[in-house]
Amino acid sequence: MPTFGTNNMRLKLPLYQKILIGMLLGVAYGWLSIQQEWQFFTFNYIQPLGDVFMRLLQLIAVPLVIASLVTGLAQMKDIASLGRMGIRSLILFLTTTSLAVAIGLGIANLVKPGEQLPSQVRTQLQESYTTSEAGNGQLLTRQQQVENQPALQFITDSVPKNIFGAASDNGNMLQVITFALLLGLSLVLIPAEQGKPLLNFFESLNAVVLKMVDLIMSVAPLGVAALMASVLSNLAAKSGGAVELLLALGTYALCVIAGILILMFLVNPLVMFVFAKKFKFADLKQFYSAVFPAQLLAFSTSSSAATLPLTFERVEQHLKVRPRVAGFVLPLGATINMDGTSLYQGVAAVFIAQAFGLDLSFSEQLTLLLTSVLASIGSAAVPGAGMVMLVIVLKSIGMDAAGIALIIAPDRLLDMFRTSANVTSDCMISYIVNSHETGD
Ligand code: ASP
Numbered sequence: 001m002p003t004f005g006t007n008n009m010r011l012k013l014p015l016y017q018k019i020l021i022g023m024l025l026g027v028a029y030g031w032l033s034i035q036q037e038w039q040f041f042t043f044n045y046i047q048p049l050g051d052v053f054m055r056l057l058q059l060i061a062v063p064l065v066i067a068s069l070v071t072g073l074a075q076m077k078d079i080a081s082l083g084r085m086g087i088r089s090l091i092l093f094l095t096t097t098s099l100a101v102a103i104g105l106g107i108a109n110l111v112k113p114g115e116q117l118p119s120q121v122r123t124q125l126q127e128s129y130t131t132s133e134a135g136n137g138q139l140l141t142r143q144q145q146v147e148n149q150p151a152l153q154f155i156t157d158s159v160p161k162n163i164f165g166a167a168s169d170n171g172n173m174l175q176v177i178t179f180a181l182l183l184g185l186s187l188v189l190i191p192a193e194q195g196k197p198l199l200n201f202f203e204s205l206n207a208v209v210l211k212m213v214d215l216i217m218s219v220a221p222l223g224v225a226a227l228m229a230s231v232l233s234n235l236a237a238k239s240g241g242a243v244e245l246l247l248a249l250g251t252y253a254l255c256v257i258a259g260i261l262i263l264m265f266l267v268n269p270l271v272m273f274v275f276a277k278k279f280k281f282a283d284l285k286q287f288y289s290a291v292f293p294a295q296l297l298a299f300s301t302s303s304s305a306a307t308l309p310l311t312f313e314r315v316e317q318h319l320k321v322r323p324r325v326a327g328f329v330l331p332l333g334a335t336i337n338m339d340g341t342s343l344y345q346g347v348a349a350v351f352i353a354q355a356f357g358l359d360l361s362f363s364e365q366l367t368l369l370l371t372s373v374l375a376s377i378g379s380a381a382v383p384g385a386g387m388v389m390l391v392i393v394l395k396s397i398g399m400d401a402a403g404i405a406l407i408i409a410p411d412r413l414l415d416m417f418r419t420s421a422n423v424t425s426d427c428m429i430s431y432i433v434n435s436h437e438t439g440d
Helices: 015-035 039-059 061-074 079-111 119-136 138-147 153-157 163-167 170-189 192-217 220-239 243-248 250-275 281-301 304-318 323-336 339-355 362-378 385-396 401-407 411-435
Strands: none
Touching: 015 039, 015 220, 015 281, 039 061, 039 192, 039 220, 039 304, 061 170, 061 192, 061 304, 061 323, 079 170, 079 250, 079 323, 079 339, 079 362, 079 411, 153 170, 153 362, 163 170, 170 192, 170 323, 192 304, 220 281, 220 411, 250 281, 250 339, 250 411, 281 304, 281 411, 304 323, 304 411, 323 411, 339 362, 339 385, 339 401, 339 411, 362 385, 385 401, 385 411
16 A cells, blocks of 8 residues: 655655556656657657666676675585575476467467468568668677577577676676576585685675665666657657558467466466465465566566566565575576567467468477577577577578568567566576575
């Protein structure tokens, strides 16, 4: 319930309400800005506010991951319990991601959104792709880079050559995690007395970074409002006269959104019932109210990495997950556990195949399942990454990467949904792993 301070009349609302209000104001402003053609003002004076908020969140991602992983590992009783937690997390990551792709494939095969796409619209989409990419070529270059990589490239990429190089780019989060894991592990293995000064340093860093999260979250409503306003205004500017093209992709977009909602509100609870210890129906309410603000922030930023600071706060403070579990599962999950992304990649690949009149065999669908799992693991936790990695999925069934042209238009919107699902799954897995841990 909202409470109003009596002395200073300060409005005190729960975080999720503040973020929701920010989102609604952002959408309302964005809509007005499109109607009134305020794009110039929005681009010059509103978008920078959203960008600053995103940067602030990204700014603390690397120190947060290092400090929380190292301090988390240092609290482990022994290496065996670390191993158990690691294996449990990995099994859950893989199980939930595979389930998500299976849902995506199931929906796309059932609804067949690609067969409803008129061939003339398909040609139009392909043409607009070629002309727009001729201008900046960025997406194409990134896709070509991905195209020429082995599917297991993410394993090579997870080991940094230089920690400063890795820490200088948020896209290298997996490398930062590898370093932090090695550091934390070595810290446990050396005599406690020798490790103490370094551990004190990381504990102190951890506390400071969490305070930074608090400070940054105090401007979240404003940041979220600005992000929503600029996303809307950019979407309108990009689709321009091509609204009917967007509408032609409506069934495909609805398939992705429906799949993600099924995943978040039907499959995730089932997974918790099956895997979490002593999970009761009443715990579901606690789970969703704890993670709701993180889901909203994921929706607004389209980045699991940018949401990570808030995910930590929600999971540790509100789900009461032990810091050593959260410190291990959340950074790893934000980087490799992407259920929403893998579901989306499954739907998108089948949609593109259907639009080109290809009938996928059972073994091709199995290949899609496997490569979508791998591609989602390899996707960076930043906006749009899942679409770039779709190239690997398409290649695996012998399709041309240019097929991505068909699904670019609604991607920003779908990214918002899939990122929310990605973050929800990370919270869920930390909760499940925590339920199997004993001691503090
Ligand atoms: N934006 C997603 C995330 O950060 C990744 C994706 O593009 O699917 O989780």
